[in-house]
Amino acid sequence: MVWQLHEQLAYQDFVGRLKRSFGIITAVFIFLAVQLFIYQVIWRSYYLQRAEVNRTQIFYEPAPRGNIYSVDGIKLAGSKKVFQLLFYPFVDVTRFNLQQFAGELSRIINYPAPAIARQVAEALREQRAAVLSDKIDRTTFFLLKEQQWRFPGLSIIEAAQREYQPGCSIHLPGYLSNITREELYHHNEDQVYHAESIVGRAGLERSYEKNLRGIDGGWQIEVDASGRQKRIVKYLQPVPGDDLYLTINWHWQKIAENALATQAGRPGAVVAIDIPTDAVRVFVSYPSINPDLFVSGDYLNFWSDWIHDKRYPLLNRCTQGLYPPGSTFKVITFLAALQEAKATPDLSFYCPGYFNLGNKTFRCWQKTGHGRLNLIRALAESCNVYFYQLGLRLGIENIDRYSRLFQLDKPTQIDLPSESVGTSALPDNRKVYSGEAINASIGQGYLTATPLRLAELAATIARRGVILRPYLVEKIISPDGKIVYQNNGGTVIQRIDNIEPENWSLLQQAMEQVVLNGTGRAAGVFGVRIAGKTGTAQTPRGKDHAWFIGYAPADKPRLAIAVLVEHGGSGGAVAAPIAAEIFRAASEDKYW
Numbered sequence: 001m002v003w004q005l006h007e008q009l010a011y012q013d014f015v016g017r018l019k020r021s022f023g024i025i026t027a028v029f030i031f032l033a034v035q036l037f038i039y040q041v042i043w044r045s046y047y048l049q050r051a052e053v054n055r056t057q058i059f060y061e062p063a064p065r066g067n068i069y070s071v072d073g074i075k076l077a078g079s080k081k082v083f084q085l086l087f088y089p090f091v092d093v094t095r096f097n098l099q100q101f102a103g104e105l106s107r108i109i110n111y112p113a114p115a116i117a118r119q120v121a122e123a124l125r126e127q128r129a130a131v132l133s134d135k136i137d138r139t140t141f142f143l144l145k146e147q148q149w150r151f152p153g154l155s156i157i158e159a160a161q162r163e164y165q166p167g168c169s170i171h172l173p174g175y176l177s178n179i180t181r182e183e184l185y186h187h188n189e190d191q192v193y194h195a196e197s198i199v200g201r202a203g204l205e206r207s208y209e210k211n212l213r214g215i216d217g218g219w220q221i222e223v224d225a226s227g228r229q230k231r232i233v234k235y236l237q238p239v240p241g242d243d244l245y246l247t248i249n250w251h252w253q254k255i256a257e258n259a260l261a262t263q264a265g266r267p268g269a270v271v272a273i274d275i276p277t278d279a280v281r282v283f284v285s286y287p288s289i290n291p292d293l294f295v296s297g298d299y300l301n302f303w304s305d306w307i308h309d310k311r312y313p314l315l316n317r318c319t320q321g322l323y324p325p326g327s328t329f330k331v332i333t334f335l336a337a338l339q340e341a342k343a344t345p346d347l348s349f350y351c352p353g354y355f356n357l358g359n360k361t362f363r364c365w366q367k368t369g370h371g372r373l374n375l376i377r378a379l380a381e382s383c384n385v386y387f388y389q390l391g392l393r394l395g396i397e398n399i400d401r402y403s404r405l406f407q408l409d410k411p412t413q414i415d416l417p418s419e420s421v422g423t424s425a426l427p428d429n430r431k432v433y434s435g436e437a438i439n440a441s442i443g444q445g446y447l448t449a450t451p452l453r454l455a456e457l458a459a460t461i462a463r464r465g466v467i468l469r470p471y472l473v474e475k476i477i478s479p480d481g482k483i484v485y486q487n488n489g490g491t492v493i494q495r496i497d498n499i500e501p502e503n504w505s506l507l508q509q510a511m512e513q514v515v516l517n518g519t520g521r522a523a524g525v526f527g528v529r530i531a532g533k534t535g536t537a538q539t540p541r542g543k544d545h546a547w548f549i550g551y552a553p554a555d556k557p558r559l560a561i562a563v564l565v566e567h568g569g570s571g572g573a574v575a576a577p578i579a580a581e582i583f584r585a586a587s588e589d590k591y592w
Helices: 002-042 044-055 098-109 113-126 138-146 181-186 203-207 250-264 292-296 303-308 326-339 375-381 384-394 396-405 436-441 451-462 501-517 571-588
Strands: 056-061 075-087 130-133 154-164 176-178 198-200 217-223 229-236 243-246 268-274 280-286 349-351 354-357 360-363 371-373 466-468 473-477 483-486 492-495 531-537 545-552 559-565
Touching (some): 075 113, 098 113, 138 154, 198 203, 250 268, 268 571, 326 375, 326 436, 326 501, 326 571, 360 384, 371 375, 375 384, 384 396, 451 545, 501 531
Antiparallel strands (some): 056 217, 268 280, 545 559
């Protein structure tokens, strides 16, 4: 019995192990079948594409970037045809003399041999094409064609190169440069870029990169296991980028640039905005740089000079320059005092040319004083002493609240990158000092703003409290003529509803007096009613900044403007005449 039981237990153990083995084998087969199904059915297209990539290489032909047009039909950016000299890495490296190749080619294209050798070596190592030159003229073209047998792997192709309107500054369109390795490997989710890609770095070229870039084409080439070329599989036609149609008036743009350069002769900015829509008509930052220098690569010769230039030509003053608004801010103090019942149109103060608060003396710009003034006359003459006393009546908290109400501490949300944001009269977590309200009442102290923000301030006053979003691109059209984007403007960001209509009317009346018989007379244009405000903003370094903000016509507002001249001195003498040039051009063009 013992022996029989032992055999029975042994048999049961054998059957159990057999079942377990069979279960394991079955599970393995099921696992392999599932994996086979996944790879062969579900992921078939993915691995087929991977296999195709391993079998082929693409040598890219850059797509022409989309054109950029002004509202008056001037092509601000386009593409021109150039001859590019390329090296393809399909050579017999055992018979290829790199130094001889580079030396002989250097003498023909007038380019340093070490640089050629470095680029060719990289192309051979990474198995990609290298652009050796994009400045091949006709003479060099034919010379290379005649001696092509001496330069294996060398090819000349026709390509599209970015070209900007003569006189176009860098601050509006921006500029281009090669994509970096970090961008290529970490910010290329849609896989449209490659090692030779050119991308927008600033301005509209950056903001609308996805529309402007197009889709690169090129030659899909079959290679063997060693990476050697076997045959051309197919040619992929490049797809041009979309065209941008801007709101900018190029004629007025050039007038503003010339006025800053000749009349003021100092760095500055001019921004003009269509009041009903908030379309930007003028966008000038002076001085500037020719964006074509970045296309050709010549910018490297000037970069150090630009960086050390005290006029900061790389700074886009329209959206990135922050300046104290000076007396232009008095329009907010004026409105706040009326709305908070701290002033009436008949409230008068006497200005002897100074104002004492404790042991401090605050000066008026008119050293001899203005005498006795009411509210409207005080704004027209920009009397500091009058506004000091308004500021004390309001208090710094009210001044700060109204500066925030007009969004001086917020971006305008224009369709450009890297916009700077100004500061309100009393930024968060700042201590309040004696006399803070006095400084803030005339646009000094903590207050800062960009020229674009102050142009928006003038437009908001003209609209009686409606703050819109400014924009530069009106529409985008694809290569086949379809409208892919349309901006008709009028996008409301905020409505300032708590200001009484009669207070808006008093402010608009006072701003018209500024130009009729006040500090802004130089902004006047015959036959056009203009409302405005001058500003002379103190700065700890050098002369005061000169400001003018305003709009026209005063009775039916169409165009708002802000003019800044750095260290220009008097806003009425320096900035206001530049505004007059724009208003005059708009009137002659029958803009209203």
